[in-house]
Each structure stands twice: as C-alpha cells, then as structure tokens.
Amino acid sequence: MTSNDDSAALLERVTEAYQNKTPLRIVGGDSKKALGNSVSNNDHAPLSMLGHSGIISYEPTELVVTVRAGTPLSELNNALNDAGQMLAFEPPEFPNSTIGGVLACGLSGPRRPFNGSARDYVLGMRVINGQAQDLSFGGEVMKNVAGYDVSRLQVGAWGSLGVLLDMSMKVLPKPAKELTLRQDSPAHATDAFASLLRQSLPLSGAMLIGESRYLRLSGSDSAVLAAAAQLGGDVIADDVALWSSARNHTHEFFTTGLKVHGGVNTLWRVSVSDYAPALDVAGEYLYEWAGAQRWLKTEAPASEVYAAAAKLGGHATRYSASDDPAEPAFQPVLGPMRRLQARVRDSFDQQRLFNRGRFHPELDNLDAPSGAVSV
Amino acid sequence: MSAIPSAVTPDLSDPTDVGVDRVQRRERYAQELRSLLPEHSILATLEQLRPYESDGLTALKATPLLVVLPDTIEQIQALMRWARDHSVPVVARGAGTGLSGGALPHEDGIILGLAKFNQILEMNDDLGFARVQPGVTNLAISDAARPHGLYYAPDPSSQIACTIGGNVAENSGGVHCLKYGLTVHNVLSVTVVTIDGDLITFGCDGHDNEGYDLLALLTGSEGMLAVTVEVRVKLLPVPPVAKLVVAAFASVEAAGDAVGEVIAAGIIPAGLELMDNPAIVAAEAFAKCGYPTDAAALLLCELDGLAEEVDAQVAGVSEVFTRCSATSLHIAETEAERLLLWKGRKSAFPAVGRLAPDYYCIDGTIPRKQLSHVLQRMDEMSKEYDLPIANVFHAGDGNLHPLIMFDAGKPGELHRTEELGSRILQLCVEVGGTVTGEHGVGVEKINEMCVQFDENTLTQFHSVKAAFDPEGLLNPGKAVPTLQRCAEFGAMHIHHGELPFPELERF
Numbered sequence: 051m052t053s054n055d056d057s058a059a060l061l062e063r064v065t066e067a068y069q070n071k072t073p074l075r076i077v078g079g080d081s082k083k084a085l086g087n088s089v090s091n092n093d094h095a096p097l098s099m100l101g102h103s104g105i106i107s108y109e110p111t112e113l114v115v116t117v118r119a120g121t122p123l124s125e126l127n128n129a130l131n132d133a134g135q136m137l138a139f140e141p142p143e144f145p146n147s148t149i150g151g152v153l154a155c156g157l158s159g160p161r162r163p164f165n166g167s168a169r170d171y172v173l174g175m176r177v178i179n180g181q182a183q184d185l186s187f188g189g190e191v192m193k194n195v196a197g198y199d200v201s202r203l204q205v206g207a208w209g210s211l212g213v214l215l216d217m218s219m220k221v222l223p224k225p226a227k228e229l230t231l232r233q234d235s236p237a238h239a240t241d242a243f244a245s246l247l248r249q250s251l252p253l254s255g256a257m258l259i260g261e262s263r264y265l266r267l268s269g270s271d272s273a274v275l276a277a278a279a280q281l282g283g284d285v286i287a288d289d290v291a292l293w294s295s296a297r298n299h300t301h302e303f304f305t306t307g308l309k310v311h312g313g314v315n316t317l318w319r320v321s322v323s324d325y326a327p328a329l330d331v332a333g334e335y336l337y338e339w340a341g342a343q344r345w346l347k348t349e350a351p352a353s354e355v356y357a358a359a360a361k362l363g364g365h366a367t368r369y370s371a372s373d374d375p376a377e378p379a380f381q382p383v384l385g386p387m388r389r390l391q392a393r394v395r396d397s398f399d400q401q402r403l404f405n406r407g408r409f410h411p412e413l414d415n416l417d418a419p420s421g422a423v424s425v
Numbered sequence: 426m427s428a429i430p431s432a433v434t435p436d437l438s439d440p441t442d443v444g445v446d447r448v449q450r451r452e453r454y455a456q457e458l459r460s461l462l463p464e465h466s467i468l469a470t471l472e473q474l475r476p477y478e479s480d481g482l483t484a485l486k487a488t489p490l491l492v493v494l495p496d497t498i499e500q501i502q503a504l505m506r507w508a509r510d511h512s513v514p515v516v517a518r519g520a521g522t523g524l525s526g527g528a529l530p531h532e533d534g535i536i537l538g539l540a541k542f543n544q545i546l547e548m549n550d551d552l553g554f555a556r557v558q559p560g561v562t563n564l565a566i567s568d569a570a571r572p573h574g575l576y577y578a579p580d581p582s583s584q585i586a587c588t589i590g591g592n593v594a595e596n597s598g599g600v601h602c603l604k605y606g607l608t609v610h611n612v613l614s615v616t617v618v619t620i621d622g623d624l625i626t627f628g629c630d631g632h633d634n635e636g637y638d639l640l641a642l643l644t645g646s647e648g649m650l651a652v653t654v655e656v657r658v659k660l661l662p663v664p665p666v667a668k669l670v671v672a673a674f675a676s677v678e679a680a681g682d683a684v685g686e687v688i689a690a691g692i693i694p695a696g697l698e699l700m701d702n703p704a705i706v707a708a709e710a711f712a713k714c715g716y717p718t719d720a721a722a723l724l725l726c727e728l729d730g731l732a733e734e735v736d737a738q739v740a741g742v743s744e745v746f747t748r749c750s751a752t753s754l755h756i757a758e759t760e761a762e763r764l765l766l767w768k769g770r771k772s773a774f775p776a777v778g779r780l781a782p783d784y785y786c787i788d789g790t791i792p793r794k795q796l797s798h799v800l801q802r803m804d805e806m807s808k809e810y811d812l813p814i815a816n817v818f819h820a821g822d823g824n825l826h827p828l829i830m831f832d833a834g835k836p837g838e839l840h841r842t843e844e845l846g847s848r849i850l851q852l853c854v855e856v857g858g859t860v861t862g863e864h865g866v867g868v869e870k871i872n873e874m875c876v877q878f879d880e881n882t883l884t885q886f887h888s889v890k891a892a893f894d895p896e897g898l899l900n901p902g903k904a905v906p907t908l909q910r911c912a913e914f915g916a917m918h919i920h921h922g923e924l925p926f927p928e929l930e931r932f
Contacts, residue, residue, distance in 0.1 A: 111685035112792055112823075134691060162632060169641055170610050183881040191790040192822040193607065193862035195596045195645045196870070196877055197905065198889050202609070202641035206633065223691035248553050248575070250662045250731055272733035323630035325552050342632050363630040383636040386623040391636045393892035398885070410636055 055118065056102035057176075057184070057215050063097055064213060064403070065182040073406045076209040078120060079146030082155055084310075084371040086208060086408045087379045094406065097213065099150050106216060107190075110135055114173065114190050116218040119150025130221055138165040138222040142297050150214045156206025159297040160255040160266065163247070163324065163339045169205035171220045177204060177212035180399030190218045203394075208409035211398040225268035230255070230289035231281055235263035240341030244325050247340055251277050255293055256340035259303065266293060296338060299369075303336045307347055308370055315347040316372070318355050322364030331358045345369075352377040380410050388412060447532065451490045454513065454535070458493065461503040468492040477536050480521040480528040481583075482869055484839065489516070489530035494538045498624065498654050504537065505652065506622035514901050515620075517648045519560060519588035523595060524786060525867030527647045527903055534901070537652060539590055545569050546655070553660050554613055559590025559653045563597075566658060575660035578605035581863070582771060590653045596645030598863035600696040600770075601727075603821035607863070609644040611659050617643065617651035620894045628657070642889070647865050648900040650893040664729035667695065669763045670742050672751040673720035677701055680722035681796040683749035684820045687726065690745055692738050696727040697821035701800070704773050704815040704828070711776030714769035717753055724751075724820065725770055773817045774828065781813070781830030783839075787846050789853030790862035793823045802852055803827060810845045812838075824862035825853070851876050866904045874904075875911035883908060 067074050073094040103120035110133040117126055123143050130136050140159030141152040158167040174188030177200070188194055188201040204211055235242060235258060242263065243256050252273050255266030265281060266289065267274045278285065286292060295301035307313035320329055324342040329335075333348030348355065352368065353376075359366040365381040372379070383391050392413045395402070402414050455469040468474060469491050478486040490513075495501050508515045514534025521528050530536050542558035545566065549555065550573035555566050563584040567576040580599035581587055587597070593615055596608045605611070614628030628640040643650055674680040680699055687694065700708065700716075700723045709716040716723060724746070728738040739756060746754055757763035769776075777784050791799050800816065807814045807829075815828045827849055831842040850860040850873045860866070860873040874883070886905040890897065906914070 109792075109794065111688045112794060113688060114792075156633065156638070158632075166606065166610055167632060169638055170606065179885060183885070185882045185885055186878075187882065189790075189857065189859050191792060191824075191858050191862070193598055193602065193790045193819070193824045194859040195863060195865055196859045196861050196874060197866075197882070197886055198649075199596070199609070199641050199645055200885070200889065203638055205641075206638055211637070222693065223688075226691065244551060248550065248662060250665050252731065252734065269731070270734045270737040272737055273731045276731065276733050321631040321633050323552070326630065339632060365629070365631070365633075365635040367635075381635040386619070386621075386625055387636065390619070390625065390893065391639070394637055394639070394642075394889070397888035397892040413636070 054101055054103055056120070060097065060099075060102060060213060060215065061178055061182060061184055064178050067095070067403050068180065068182040068401065071401055071403075073403050075408075076154070076213055076405055078148035078151035079122065079144075081144035081147045082151060085155065085367075085369060085379065087411060088371060088373045089405070089408050092407060099148060099213075102215065103148075105129055108133070110221075112190075113192070113221055114218055115221050116174075116190055116216060117149055118216050119148060119214045121149050123147040123149050123152055131224070134224050135221045136224050137171065137219065139168045139171055140165075140297065141168060142299070143294075144298060149217065153205050153217055154207065154209045154214055160257065160293050160338060163256070163342060164254050165222070169202040172201050172205055172217060173220055174218040175201035175204055175214060176216040177214055179212045180401055180403050184215070185212075188218065192220055209405040210395060210409045210413070211404075213404065225254070227271045227274045228254070228266065228268045228289070229274055229278060230264055230266045230286040230292065231278060231283035232286050233263045233265065233281075233283035235261055237261050238328055238335065238337075240328075240337050241325065243340035247324065251281070256338075257296060258337040258341070259296075259301075264292065296336070301336070303334070303345065303347070307334070310370060314349050316349070316377075317369040318346040318348065319367045319369055320344040320346055320355070320359050320364060321366070322359065322362045326362040326364065329358050329362065331355055356381050378411065382412050383410055447490060450533075454491055454511075458491070458504070458507065461507060462493060462495055462500050466494050466496065466500070468494065477518065477521070477530060477538070480518070480526060481524045482526040482529070482867065485526050485529050485868060487530045487532050489532065489534060489536045492536040492538055494541055496541055498618065501537070501618045501652060501654060502622040502624065505618050505620055508535070508898055509620050509622070509896065512896060512898065514898050515652070516900050517590070517594070517652045519591035519594075520562065520586050522583045522587040523591060523865060523867065524788070525861065525865040525869040527594065527865050527867035527900070529868055529903075531901060539588070539652075539654075542590075542654065548573070550575060550660070554657055555660055556655065556657045557589055559593070559656060560588050563587050563589060563592055570660050571663065574663055576663050577658050578611050578661050579608050582774070589656050589658065593644055593653050593656055594646065594648050595863070595865040598819070598822075598824065600698060600819060602819070603697060604693050604695045605661070609641060612640070612644060613657040613659055615640060615643055615653055615657075616655035617653050619651050620896070620898055624654070625651075645865070647867065647904040649890050649904050650899065652899070664695075664731075666732045666735045667727060667729040667763065668735050668739050669757040669766055670726045670728070670739060670746070671755045671757070671766055672724045672726070672746040673717045673753040674722045674724070675720070675750070675752050677722040677800050678797040679750055680724050681793065681820070683724060683746055683751070684793060686745045686749055687742055688821075690741050692728075692741050694726045694738070694742070694821060695729040696725065697819070698725040698770050699723070699816075699818040699820035700725075700770065700773065701816040703813065704777065704817050707776040707780055707815060708769040708773045711779060712765070712769040712772050714765045716769055720752060725766065770817065773815070777815045777828045777830060782832040782834060783830070785829045785831065785842050785846055786864075787827045787829065787849050788824070788861050788864040789850050789858055790822070790824045791853050791856050791858035793820065795856040795858070796820075799825065799852060799856060803849060806845055806848055810841055812842060812845055819862070822862075823858065847873060868903055871903070871906045871910065872914040874906050875914050880908055880911070883911070
C-alpha cells in the first residue's frame with residue numbers, strides 16, 4: 051500500500067499558480083483523458099495528484115473511509131473488500147483510476163438508481179481553492195449540516211472548483227448474496243423497468259442490452275432467492291464480469307464501431323428519467339440504470355444529441371475524445387442558470403486556474419457576470 | 426485583509442432610510458407592497474406580526490417589519506425583485522418548527538411565509554415521485570403516498586407539522602436516515618426563486634444534471650441562497666415487513682459496542698436508537714411502553730424490507746446483542762406493540778419536559794467510537810453546571826441529542842444551560858464530529874461554527890453565498906458567522922493563551 055501526504059507541495063504549486071496567474075491541469079491516473087473537453091491544445095501545466103495517496107483512516111464499524119485523492123481506486127476497493135465492505139455507488143474502474151478522479155468526474159455505476167450516487171456517499175472533503183487556501187468541508191460523520199455542503203458540490207465539478215485533496219465517504223457492507231437474471235425483452239423496451247422500481251425488490255442493477263434485460267439482486271440469501279423466483283429468467287453464470295464490463299466500458303458495445311476503433315460513431319452518455327421515451331437519434335443503444343442512463347453510439351452531430359436529450363428533460367455527455375469546439379463534451383448550461391453557475395465558479399476560482407476549458411467552457415469565460423467577493 | 430461580506434447588517438444605503446424609524450418604514454413598505462400583492466397577503470400590525478416572532482427556538486424573538494404571505498410564485502418573484510431593489514432582508518419561513526432559529530425574523534426585514542403553498546401538485550405512483558409545494562407537511566406527503574404503497578423516507582420527529590420546504594432548507598434527517606438517507610438523498614429536484622426574481626430548477630428528471638450539482642448545495646443552505654417554491658421528492662415502496670428488536674444493557678459502553686458489532690455483522694438497520702437511563706425512565710413514565718427502567722441503556726433496532734431479509738436480520742441482530750451481553754432482549758410481537766415501543770422513544774423529548782420546567786435539546790454528531798468518552802465528559806460537565814442531562818442518540822449515525830433540564834425561572838440558569846450546550850458542541854468538534862447533525866446552525870450555533878471552521882473556510886462560505894445573493898439579503902446573519910463575530914466569540918474562549926483570529930480588531 052502506498053501512503054504519501056503531498057498536500058504541502060500541492061499547496062505550494064497552487065500558490066505559485068495563483069501568484070503568477072498560470073492555469074493548472076489537474077491530473078490523477080489520466081484514465082479519463084478521453085472524457086471532458088480536450089485540453090491537448092493548451093499548455094496548462096499538469097498538477098499531478100499521484101504523489102498524494104493512501105488511506106488516511108478506515109474503521110469498518112464507523113462505515114467511513116478517509117482517503118487521499120491520488121489513491122488508486124483498485125487499492126481502495128481492495129481495502130474495503132477485505133473488510134467485507136464496498137463503495138455503494140460502484141464507480142467505474144478504468145486502468146489507473148484514482149478516487150479523486152472518480153469523485154471529480156462524479157462517476158457512479160450500476161447500483162446508482164438503487165443505492166445512490168457518488169455525491170450521496172461523500173461526507174467531507176479537503177480542497178485547495180483558487181486562492182491557494184487549504185479548506186476542509188463536511189467531516190467524517192454521517193449527519194452534518196454545519197456550513198454549505200461544499201463537499202457534495204465538488205463531486206462532478208471536474209476539478210473546476212478546487213483541487214480535491216482528501217475525501218471522507220460512507221461505505222456499506224457488501225451484500226451476502228448477489229445474482230443476476232437474464233430475461234427476454236423487446237429491444238429498447240425501457241418502460242418495463244418502471245413497475246419493478248416501484249416494488250420492494252432487492253434490485254441492485256437493471257440493464258437492457260439488445261433483447262436481453264439483466265436484473266441484479268442483492269441481499270440476504272433467502273430474500274434474493276425469493277425475488278429471483280418471483281421475477282423469473284435465467285441465472286447468469288458470470289454476473290460479476292457482465293456488470294463490470296458495462297461499468298468499465300470493456301463490453302463489446304463500447305469496444306466496437308467508435309471512431310477510436312476506426313469506426314464512424316461517437317459515444318454519448320444520455321441521462322434522462324427512467325421513464326423517458328426513446329431518444330429521437332439514430333444509433334445503437336445500451337440502457338443502464340433501469341433506462342435512466344443511455345449509452346448511444348451515433349454519427350449524429352452534438353447539436354442533435356443535445357437537442358434530443360433536452361427534449362426529454364435530460365442532458366448528454368460526449369464520451370469520445372474530440373478536439374472540435376463545435377462538439378462540446380457537456381451539454382451547455384444556458385440562461386440564468388449559466389450566470390449562477392459562473393458565479394459559483396467565480397466564488398471558488400476567480401482566476402480560472404483549475405482545468406480551464408475542460409468542463410463547461412461557457413462557465414470559464416472571464417467576462418461572464420461576476421458576483422464573487424474579492425478577498 | 427479587505428472587506429468581509431456583510432451578512433449580519435444589511436446595507437440599507439438608500440439615503441431616505443437614514444434616520445427613518447422602523448414604524449415609518451413598516452408603513453411605507455406595506456404601502457409599496459400593496460401594489461405587488463393583494464392586501465390580505467401583507468401583515469403589518471404588531472398583533473399580526475406577533476405569531477412570527479420566533480420559530481421552534483422560542484428563547485429568541487424579534488419582530489419583523491412585515492410578514493408577507495403570497496398566493497402565487499409570480500408574487501414571490503415580484504417580492505424578491507422589490508426586496509433586492511430596496512435592499513430589504515427576506516427571511517423565508519415554513520411552519521416555524523426549526524430548532525436553531527433559522528426563521529428568526531430580521532428586525533429590518535420581512536418574513537416571507539410560504540404557508541399558503543400547501544398543495545400536493547402531483548402524486549405519481551407509476552413513476553415514484555411527488556411534486557409538492559413547499560408548505561406541504563412532511564407527513565402529508567407520506568400519507569398521500571401510502572394508499573399507493575409508497576412513502577417519503579426522511580421522517581424528522583416534527584414531521585406532523587414541519588414543511589418540506591423547511592426540510593430542504595435544513596437537510597432534515599429523522600430516525601431512519603442510517604438506511605434511507607437525509608433530505609439531500611431523497612429530493613429529486615427543487616425549484617427556487619432567486620434574489621433576482623428568477624425561477625430556476627435545480628436537479629432534473631434524471632439522476633444528474635449538466636453543470637454543477639447545485640441541488641446538493643441548496644439542500645441544507647438554511648434559506649441563505651434562494652427561496653424554495655416547489656419540490657419533487659422520491660417515493661419509496663413501503664417495506665412489506667418492519668420488526669423492532671429492543672435490547673437492554675448494563676452500561677452505555679456495552680450498548681455502544683453492540684451498535685458497532687451490528688454494523689460489523691454487515692447489517693444496516695432502518696433505525697438504531699440508543700437511550701440512556703434518565704431518558705428511559707422519563708419515557709417509560711410518560712408512555713408506559715414497557716421499557717426496563719433499571720437498564721443503563723436501551724437499544725431500539727428496527728429492521729425492514731422483504732420478510733426473508735428481515736427474518737435473517739432479526740436473527741443476526743439478536744445474536745449480536747446476546748453476544749454483547751444484553752441484559753434483556755425483546756422482539757415486538759405485534760404491530761401495536763412495535764408502535765408502542767417506538768412511542769416511548771418518540772416522546773422522549775416531552776417526557777423529559779415533564780421532569781423539569783424547561784429543557785434544551787442539543788444536536789451534535791460524533792464518530793460513534795467516541796460515544797463513551799463523550800458521555801463521560803458530558804456527565805462531568807452536567808455535575809459541574811449542576812444541570813441534569815438525559816440522552817437520546819441516533820446511534821447508527823452518531824447523532825447525539827443531549828437534553829439539558831433546567832428552570833428558566835431561576836436567574837442565570839438559561840444562560841448556564843446555553844453555556845453548557847455550547848461546551849457540549851465544542852466537545853463534539855474536538856472528537857472529530859460536528860456542531861449540528863440535523864437541526865441546522867441558524868442563530869443558535871453560529872458561535873460554535875467558529876470552533877468548527879477556520880477563517881478561510883468561513884470566508885469561502887460567504888463567497889458561495891455571494892454567488893447567489895451578492896447583497897446578503899436572504900436570511901442575513903444566519904448559518905455562517907462573520908469573522909468579526911468569531912473574533913468576539915473567540916475572545917471569550919481563549920485556549921492555551923492563543924487568541925483565535927489574532928489579526929482582527931476587537932470591540
């Protein structure tokens with residue numbers, strides 16, 4: 051196990067950047083370099099988090115782990131697994147993923163609709179803001195309403211609100227028993243999930259690939275077996291491999307037909323309600339989260355995908371690398387919301403030091419209306 | 426060091442206001458607002474204002490300039506723009522059940538009462554959500570959902586009266602949050618009116634939205650960032666079975682250890698409550714629910730879900746309690762008995778209220794492993810201040826509610842009680858916990874915030890507020906102390922001769 055506190059050096063780097071007004075590109079394992087907007091065309095200095103790693107404290111009976119951002123996700127998962135526990139939001143584990151990167155990008159896996167998201171499990175965070183201040187929010191206890199919930203705000207902010215140093219998360223016991231059922235389904239029939247969600251079933255995964263619906267059940271032996279008997283279908287032999295292939299994008303759906311494989315398609319993640327109708331974009335689909343997370347391979351331009359997602363009350367994110375500014379990776383934030391979010395960015399990083407251009411470039415515009423306090 | 430955002434004193438820079446006393450301003454504002462809202466929406470006489478002088482923290486009172494009770498969202502938008510243009514503070518208020526003074530009026534501001542927004546707009550049992558106005562009570566949502574086999578999980582003990590808008594403001598919990606989470610985990614989207622009068626929705630129909638997660642930031646922000654006008658909450662299927670295991674222990678430490686062992690056994694109970702002997706005795710005298718009054722500590726452990734799951738967990742929990750030397754173990758045999766046993770716990774506050782003329786409820790959270798240390802320190806402090814303390818404890822999540830018994834009629838006793846409460850909260854921070862688990866900071870715990878957070882972090886909080894409310898008009902003076910206030914508070918609590926915030930000038 052690696053263990054290293056690099057916070058003093060990181061703080062020094064940010065202090066220099068603040069004084070010299072030189073932007074920084076925050077990098078963990080760089081496992082998600084294809085995600086977000088490309089920063090390959092800028093020369094922002096990298097700020098590596100890999101030296102800041104290790105589990106700071108973990109007491110299984112408190113259900114809380116505190117860890118440094120650069121800790122490999124695999125190392126954290128192993129430590130939890132040894133104690134019979136897990137990160138209940140089941141984050142994707144790409145090669146070299148760090149826990150800091152997972153939380154910065156706000157990624158959650160198959161359990162998300164049933165157990166909650168990455169931000170739901172965050173209890174506290176230590177963060178360097180854009181004025182090179184070392185700040186601590188939240189804490190290591192499950193109930194804590196002192197101060198604004200800045201820890202959860204940081205989740206999914208792609209580092210644009212600060213350098214995440216340390217994070218405390220709630221963890222849960224692993225279920226005693228898990229099995230996955232495969233049922234026949236018409237293609238795209240996500241509406242069949244809704245009635246399952248409104249029953250007391252020990253569901254922990256619900257996905258539709260082609261004409262196969264997969265339902266994962268988790269809980270005590272007796273409860274899982276009873277639910278399996280009620281639902282029917284074939285029990286899958288290697289269910290761990292199936293769910294991790296969807297979660298980690300190693301499933302054939304994600305490894306064929308994309309531009310990166312010599313194909314013509316771009317990969318998109320579309321987030322809508324689980325009861326939203328089919329998306330009006332031609333392409334191939336894989337449905338996770340009982341239909342609420344839709345993976346789309348398509349040739350359609352970004353504008354078409356964004357419009358279709360917005361029409362269903364959702365939003366889309368590009369998951370294939372692109373340097374084209376006409377194809378932003380995130381659905382642009384508009385109207386009064388854009389003004390508000392730019393002000394929030396202001397309040398943490400007025401100089402736009404962190405990951406400029408990576409998240410929502412429209413929030414990075416330094417000419418945006420500013421409501422920040424200068425301190 | 427440049428200026429700190431002025432959170433406590435609003436800048437009433439309109440020169441015509443200088444020297445104009447409150448009575449005149451009250452009349453003038455009421456007159457102006459009559460052009461924006463119907464006459465009946467504006468309360469301006471002292472008799473009408475009196476019921477709004479305090480919230481659940483009745484020790485603190487203030488008379489607002491006006492109380493405004495709009496009927497429509499458009500009226501709220503108009504009111505907010507007016508308040509912004511005139512730099513008038515706005516304090517939003519639901520049912521006024523909050524325990525930290527979050528809805529305490531501002532003497533130069535208006536109370537924006539949301540009581541008329543009490544409609545359930547949509548109960549969607551197919552899709553598992555309810556869309557409600559902010560003035561709907563917490564329990565009314567579950568009551569409306571239950572015929573569909575659904576319910577809203579967070580259940581603060583004031584749920585019969587407290588509103589969902591207030592729950593969002595405070596990120597309210599309840600006895601079931603260990604398994605089902607807090608308000609922040611059960612709200613899908615919130616529509617607000619900003620100080621600029623914009624109508625904005627945080628969250629969306631899906632599981633996440635583009636840009637920042639402002640829904641998480643808004644939840645628990647104590648009315649400092651925006652005014653909630655609509656809430657969409659998640660409804661869960663009512664668990665088919667709920668069973669309650671009650672175990673008595675010869676020491677609080679043994680009960681605390683048993684809680685850790687339940688978690689270690691991989692079981693997450695729906696509720697896990699610990700009461701100490703004074704609380705047991707008080708609750709039994711009040712509710713006559715059959716608690717063993719000779720026990721040093723009692724654990725109430727509720728397990729819910731599918732019958733098969735619950736049976737396995739009841740067996741597991743019983744085994745753990747026996748192994749941890751429980752002196753008695755009882756599983757509620759009927760639904761009526763389960764509810765009666767819960768009634769004892771839920772009436773612990775009023776029960777303690779019968780033992781003393783007054784009681785003061787503290788709300789801190791600690792890492793559970795610190796329980797026996799904290800209880801012992803509290804016992805010492807209780808003796809030092811000569812004020813008895815009963816303890817009820819959301820043991821699963823470490824949220825402690827010491828109830829200090831006192832007599833406000835005795836000179837100085839309220840002050841001593843507040844000081845003892847403050848020391849208990851500082852103890853919670855000292856052992857790695859927090860000054861408020863679920864009741865919020867409000868005005869009550871604003872000084873203790875100075876103990877929990879350093880100067881830079883507090884300044885960052887002020888910057889976040891300024892992003893939403895640049896002039897500091899929404900609920901000014903609450904939730905986050907100014908650095909000046911911390912300096913004054915710190916001057917009273919010098920540790921090891923070190924002056925906190927040494928660079929600030931003192932009064």
